[in-house]
Amino acid sequence: MASHRKEKAFILKRITRRQWIRLGAGAAAAALLITGGFVSRDFYTSNTNRTNTSSITSYSATKSDEVDQFQAASRGDARADIKAGLRGADANTSYVKVVINGNSRVVLGENFTDVKSVLDQGNITLEPDDSVSPSLTTKVNESTVITIDRAGSSIETVEKAIAFNTVEKKTDALPSGTKKVQEEGEKGIMQMTNLVTKAGGKVTSSNTLSAWVKKAPKSKVILIGTGSTQADSSSSSSSSSSSSSSSTGSSNLGTTVPASDMQKWAHDYLLANGYSEADFSATVYIINHESGWDPTATNPSSGAYGLPQALPGSKMSSAGADWQTNYQTQLKWFLSYCNERYGSVQGAYNYWLANHNY
Template identity: 85%
Template sequence: MTSHRKEKASVFKRITRRQWIRSGAVVAAAALLVTGGFVSRDFYKTNVNRTNTSTISAYSATKSDEVDQFQAASRGELRDDIKAGRRGADANTSYVKVVVNGNSRVVLGENFTDVKSVLQQGGITLEPEDTVSPALNTKVNESTTITIERAGSTIETSEKAIPFNTVEKKTDALPEGTKKVQEEGEKGIMEMTNLVTKAGGKIAESNTISSWVKKAPKSKVILIGTGSTQSESTGSTQSESTGSSNSTGSSDASNLGTTVPASEMQKWTHDYLLANGYTEADFSATVYIINHESGWDPTATNPSSGAYGLPQSLPGSKMASAGADWQTNYQTQIKWFLSYCNERYGSVTGAYNYWLSNHSY
């Protein structure tokens, strides 16, 4: 399956508990942040009475049985990505497996020395009741597994829909001014892993500690006629030109069409691209990649690799080069994404072409 710096938080920082929760159950919460992330109580704690739960920008935990099935393969793929320098990774990027209450996750970082350094770079906050194995001063490498036992919390998964986009493509196979739906759109699925604490049988806190694209959305494609007469010979779709320019000139990118923004985040991205010399094809390529990488969730975290944010950077802290607010600011993340695509692939559409062939970039 498939990155990013603020003041460091102490790994022994204690989370203040409300008195009404004390009487019902012991509250345990994990602040699971990307490398060197900022920790604050309001950032990772959510009262059950609030409408929306908070999101923890963190390296994810997921069900142990699921992790065990792909852990070896995922580590191999992650090491390949690191060696190849994909998503901003470099030779200093490393990873360590951490298991919290039987649920595995990957912590990405640089220059790990001991267990404590892994927890610090992963932004993992320990409570006094937690037990950690091996000891905090134990040296680590990529074969190390750190185990943390924390009472009072369980891991639960949930899903939410990822909206699909509408893409318009020009074709001379249809009379000018006519439209035809070539493909219907389909929503994607974002799976979230939540750290849940209950008191008296009711949810006291629910915090999202990972979210990743389980199924990418499929765009609705509408053909826009530019021809003088309609072709009666076939109802099948041929390769129509979009009329959009692109920086690579390749056949793959030439048919990207004009993508309609599906959110305020996408609208800002569209306007930013066009204001800075990019094309409609570049925007379509950006939407396609990010739909598949993160579902446009700025705190998306891959459960097996620890890749983070809209562009799924490895590690997330690489995006600090675009701004100190890289953890939550989608604009900063988009700017890093564009810079990365231009540097590595020569253009956004170049990254798109590579993604089509490799399902990675």
């Protein structure tokens, strides 16, 4: 006997063509999210440079909490320095974060209009095959993040030594004509992050993205005796301890021996323009800690630039159009800034000792 009931159609056959399309699109999106998470995991790494603040040394593109923390830290450092008016910054100073092949830095400047203006003020030169997001004509603000990818290039971090200085300090705790090493000198460390491009295993270009003082050099301190008689051992020990304590303040900055041609020029320039040996010692101390005497030092976190770590570096244009590379122009701006803000170089030195910035 034949059955007159309709056959039950398989459920998938009832789905319309439009519904099939929607299901396919949803599955594809889910697949992209899953694979994207694996591909981007641990993609970004960054080294930060503020020695007096805690900061994140690396972060993953898939860990939004770490990304937010890193961005908040770097932008917070920049905004705090700008608000405080440090190193020439003022209310017109702005900043934008730039990520180059995964390495982050903050670019400071004035009158940012679009992406191109940020790259120009940050001295970032694009190559023909570079990928930039957003586009060069996109308007920017302080929440903008500019990403640059350069094919065939990688980020490399290297360290180089910062020479230490020898400082001579007079003391009547030692007989006249005698010397005593109070503290041994120690070299500092400059950390540099470079964008390196290679072809056939050979380096074709290397651009420094950031350079900062990882460890400041420690000066060698030599006591020069000025006493008229030989002090006994207990008195000498006590006086030496007192001298050591006073050496941390500007009351006993001593005479600093230049450790490079750059410092020799700075020394001669200061003395020729009415400054003292103590002023030069204060100058050496500040710049040793700020930039390690690297005229192109660029702080990736705050965006500060040059020997005095001006915020932004373009502030130094008031001392000369060659402010980006000329250490003499940068030092002249440094002296002017210290005099205007702190009354003297030694005033800036005292402030630095108390606040670790100036």
